[in-house]
Amino acid sequence: MVENYMVCNCKQVSYADIANALDTHKNFENVLDAFEDVQKITHCSTGCGGCHQKVLDIISQIMMGH
């Protein structure tokens, strides 16, 4: 089972939502680029912004696994 938990409470974006959004992203070298894509798709980190670092960490983690 895929690890899943809520990452962005404001926009109700979970770990799985971020992982799925990343699947559509083909450039696994630029975390900030990937973040922008993920944000466009999931709207994570567009509320209070408190999850920004968490989202970045998760994206780098997933990207390192590729």
Ligand code: FES
């Ligand atoms: S928790 Fe993600 S924007 Fe507030």
